[in-house]
Amino acid sequence: MKRYKVCIPNTHRDYFDYQTENCTPCVGARVWVPFRNQKKLGIVIEEQENSNLEKPLKNIEEVLDDSALITPEILTLCRWIAQYYQSPLSEVLALALPKKYRLGNPCELPKVDCYQLVIPVEQALQQINSRALKQRALIQWLNDQNKPVAKSLLSAEGFTSSQLLPLLELGIIELSQHIKELAVVSPTTQILKLNQEQESAFTAIRQQLHHYHCFLLHGVTGSGKTEVYFHAINEVLEQEKQVLILVPEIGLTPQLLARFQERFQQPIAIIHSSLNESERQIAWQSAKENRVKILLGTRAAVFTPMPHLGLIIIDEEHDASFKQMEGVRYSARDTALMRAHLANVPIILGTATPSLESLYNCKQNKYTRLMLQQKALSDTPLHYQLIDLRAQILQDGLAKPTLDLIKKHLEKENQVLVFINRRGFAPVVLCHQCGWMMDCKACDSHLTLHKQSGQMNCHHCGLSYRPPSHCISCKSSELIPVGAGTQRVHEYLSEYFPETQVLRIDRDETRKKNAFAEHLIKITSGEAQLIVGTQMLAKGHHFPRLSLVVILDADAGLYNQDFRATEHLGQLLTQVAGRAGRAEHAGEVVIQTHLPQHPQLNLLVQQGYEAFAHALLDTRQQAELPPFHFLAVLRAQSKSQKAVTQLLQATKKYLQIPSLTIMGPAPAPLARKANQYRMQLLIKSSSRPALKSALTQMREWLTMNKLTNAVRWNVDVDPMDLS
Ligand code: ADP
Ligand code: ZN
Numbered sequence: 021m022k023r024y025k026v027c028i029p030n031t032h033r034d035y036f037d038y039q040t041e042n043c044t045p046c047v048g049a050r051v052w053v054p055f056r057n058q059k060k061l062g063i064v065i066e067e068q069e070n071s072n073l074e075k076p077l078k079n080i081e082e083v084l085d086d087s088a089l090i091t092p093e094i095l096t097l098c099r100w101i102a103q104y105y106q107s108p109l110s111e112v113l114a115l116a117l118p119k120k121y122r123l124g125n126p127c128e129l130p131k132v133d134c135y136q137l138v139i140p141v142e143q144a145l146q147q148i149n150s151r152a153l154k155q156r157a158l159i160q161w162l163n164d165q166n167k168p169v170a171k172s173l174l175s176a177e178g179f180t181s182s183q184l185l186p187l188l189e190l191g192i193i194e195l196s197q198h199i200k201e202l203a204v205v206s207p208t209t210q211i212l213k214l215n216q217e218q219e220s221a222f223t224a225i226r227q228q229l230h231h232y233h234c235f236l237l238h239g240v241t242g243s244g245k246t247e248v249y250f251h252a253i254n255e256v257l258e259q260e261k262q263v264l265i266l267v268p269e270i271g272l273t274p275q276l277l278a279r280f281q282e283r284f285q286q287p288i289a290i291i292h293s294s295l296n297e298s299e300r301q302i303a304w305q306s307a308k309e310n311r312v313k314i315l316l317g318t319r320a321a322v323f324t325p326m327p328h329l330g331l332i333i334i335d336e337e338h339d340a341s342f343k344q345m346e347g348v349r350y351s352a353r354d355t356a357l358m359r360a361h362l363a364n365v366p367i368i369l370g371t372a373t374p375s376l377e378s379l380y381n382c383k384q385n386k387y388t389r390l391m392l393q394q395k396a397l398s399d400t401p402l403h404y405q406l407i408d409l410r411a412q413i414l415q416d417g418l419a420k421p422t423l424d425l426i427k428k429h430l431e432k433e434n435q436v437l438v439f440i441n442r443r444g445f446a447p448v449v450l451c452h453q454c455g456w457m458m459d460c461k462a463c464d465s466h467l468t469l470h471k472q473s474g475q476m477n478c479h480h481c482g483l484s485y486r487p488p489s490h491c492i493s494c495k496s497s498e499l500i501p502v503g504a505g506t507q508r509v510h511e512y513l514s515e516y517f518p519e520t521q522v523l524r525i526d527r528d529e530t531r532k533k534n535a536f537a538e539h540l541i542k543i544t545s546g547e548a549q550l551i552v553g554t555q556m557l558a559k560g561h562h563f564p565r566l567s568l569v570v571i572l573d574a575d576a577g578l579y580n581q582d583f584r585a586t587e588h589l590g591q592l593l594t595q596v597a598g599r600a601g602r603a604e605h606a607g608e609v610v611i612q613t614h615l616p617q618h619p620q621l622n623l624l625v626q627q628g629y630e631a632f633a634h635a636l637l638d639t640r641q642q643a644e645l646p647p648f649h650f651l652a653v654l655r656a657q658s659k660s661q662k663a664v665t666q667l668l669q670a671t672k673k674y675l676q677i678p679s680l681t682i683m684g685p686a687p688a689p690l691a692r693k694a695n696q697y698r699m700q701l702l703i704k705s706s707s708r709p710a711l712k713s714a715l716t717q718m719r720e721w722l723t724m725n726k727l728t729n730a731v732r733w734n735v736d737v738d739p740m741d742l743s
């Protein structure tokens with residue numbers, strides 16, 4: 021009799037104990053087990069050393085895998101996440117497995133029908149009527165291929181079943197099942213000769229390719245970071261090893277994939293949120309079987325088993341989307357660092373605007389910083405200008421000097437990007453007589469007017485409402501939309517520049533499949549001259565003639581209470597500004613602001629991101645915030661405000677430990693969302709181990725606590741924001 025720890029997804033527990041009589045599953049294999057009158061799929065995570073039974077356990081019913089599906093390396097990584105991010109191991113493992121495998125599908129690549137010539141070609145041709153030209157061509161073609169060919173390839177060549185079947189019957193060809201080969205796009209780009217900065221960055225990386233080492237590749241937009249990646253990847257591929265590249269959701273554009281495909285004559289697996297389950301399984305399995313050497317993916321790709329991993333690259337390492345904001349709240353960047361440690365391979369964090377965490381790690385000599393300060397193609401400096409909005413008349417969010425500048429650039433037939441990080445027409449509708457605003461019934465938030473759909477939407481819970489015809493409070497019909505979103509700016513600019521094609525890019529406009537790609541083509545071809553967009557456009561995309569970037573609403577990031585808001589604003593402004601002057605056109609960046617004297621904004625504009633980031637690091641140190649101190653948030657929500665407050669107050673009492681500072685309970689920035697009252701405790705410590713052990717105890721205590729009956733709660737370690 022043997023006993024095993026079995027992890028069952030979605031049970032909110034780390035594991036359950038089972039026994040077996042006649043089978044011996046290996047650690048990492050899937051099993052079917054009885055669980056509360058149901059049959060559930062579990063993953064064996066440990067064989068119990070001590071098998072003297074105090075009481076008999078339920079039996080494992082069936083073992084699905086002969087070898088580990090969750091490899092030892094990935095299991096260790098998942099255990100680390102579970103402990104560090106305070107999540108049940110069962111939920112972490114569920115993230116690590118494609119859904120098909122969580123449902124019990126066999127762990128193998130799907131096979132397709134293939135045909136192959138099985139007798140000498142001359143003999144085959146003799147058996148076929150000399151007038152059956154198409155069939156003869158088919159035989160000849162199969163002979164040229166000299167291997168089993170998938171049916172889909174035959175169809176693509178114009179051959180049909182009516183030509184195939186008689187040949188099968190005659191025994192000239194045979195049908196067999198084979199794993200589908202991954203497509204290779206033949207390379208068309210030539211390998212660029214690295215410039216001096218790139219060369220020294222690459223040399224530094226090449227010297228550390230055989231063990232863990234973290235590089236921060238800090239290169240301004242257009243400095244050719246991708247080219248440095250390519251050279252490093254090439255070295256690793258020559259050693260027959262695999263490469264994992266993580267990109268933010270927003271950055272995984274067809275453009276980037278195409279660049280990789282053109283450069284490497286290799287099949288490339290991709291993993292991101294819009295794959296279907298079969299595509300995801302094939303990509304995952306191909307990486308596990310070492311059939312692909314390059315895996316390009318977003319957050320969850322960090323869990324993909326790669327037996328010959330030789331290098332990890334995180335592109336745009338500062339991007340907030342590497343942190344999962346629900347369920348298991350893990351950071352894929354930090355998880356990748358741990359993975360590189362475990363696999364003892366180098367990792368490159370690339371960005372034009374490093375996170376304060378990574379800059380601090382460089383200062384501490386934990387990472388090696390590699391700088392690329394020159395643009396690879398041109399080096400026309402950006403010219404920044406702040407436009408003081410105080411006492412100016414705004415036309416739908418735009419000041420007159422801004423409009424004049426846009427006009428000047430359009431007249432030179434250049435492209436202009438107007439950046440506004442707010443979709444919709446207007447963020448509030450206000451009564452001119454009494455100041456009443458239309459709010460969401462379920463949330464503490466104002467409704468956004470969307471003119472195209474003719475509705476008012478809540479951007480927090482998704483409810484939509486019909487716009488009111490009069491004020492609910494004073495009955496006045498003078499309701500005015502206040503503030504501007506992308507729709508309003510787009511509408512105004514289209515009227516102001518009737519000759520110019522104005523393109524809008526935001527989540528509403530690009531919801532339809534392929535819409536984003538089609539819009540991008542209009543930009544790359546230069547057809548659209550004036551572009552109004554949200555942060556979807558902040559990076560990666562190529563604007564051939566862009567010479568002016570206008571930033572309409574920088575102030576929101578300066579007013580925001582959140583401790584990372586200013587850092588994110590600086591990153592966003594720098595990234596958006598980096599779109600300008602990429603090619604032969606000198607770039608101008610205009611920032612409209614009511615705070616033209618704001619010290620950090622001025623530092624950013626006059627001295628650049630580096631000086632700005634170091635100033636922010638100083639303020640973080642004074643305020644005892646990350647990366648100097650460590651943070652976690654306990655968030656709780658319920659229909660009952662009292663239940664939430666009670667729970668958080670009790671937790672605060674429980675957590676009275678000298679090494680912790682606890683703030684709250686305080687209402688969350690959006691205190692009511694979808695009819696739930698939301699509050700939080702902020703837990704801070706200067707010691708990572710002290711914080712971790714307190715959180716682990718707190719979580720056990722909460723799991724047992726009756727006060728949590730009516731309350732949903734979660735712990736967020738290293739939160740990206742406090743909302
Ligand atoms: P980044 O990712 O740092 O913003 P890219 O890698 O996209 O920059 O490079 C910007 C442009 O410069 C690309 O068009 C790229 O082909 C070109 N480029 C990069 N390195 C070189 C080089 N060594 N020689 C010539 N062109 C280069
Ligand atoms: Zn009113």
Ligand code: ZN
Nearest residue numbers: 460463478481
């Ligand atoms: Zn709402």
